Amino acid sequence: xxxxxxxxxxxxxxxxxxxxxxxxxxxxxxxxxxxxxxxxxxxxxxxxxxxxxxxxxxxxxxxxxxxxxxxxxxxxxxxxxx
Numbered sequence: 001x002x003x004x005x006x007x008x009x010x011x012x013x014x015x016x017x018x019x020x021x022x023x024x025x026x027x028x029x030x031x032x033x034x035x036x037x038x039x040x041x042x043x044x045x046x047x048x049x050x051x052x053x054x055x056x057x058x059x060x061x062x063x064x065x066x067x068x069x070x071x072x073x074x075x076x077x078x079x080x081x082x
Contacts, residue, residue: 018042041068 058065
């Protein structure tokens, strides 16, 4: 839980949960109920008292996670060009 006087919001899980919920809403909008969730990679900037860092989790073998990150990189680059 965050300090009341810090720059961190009151419940960091809420922000992460909102992002996941928005992703699920977008998937359901695009695909309805006709989908399954496969591998997942999460990348989160965590800001703590000692500074900021990045946490990465992946439920797939590292080579699959790296491939997913490369696809994500291309998707983000395309967003910047839109």
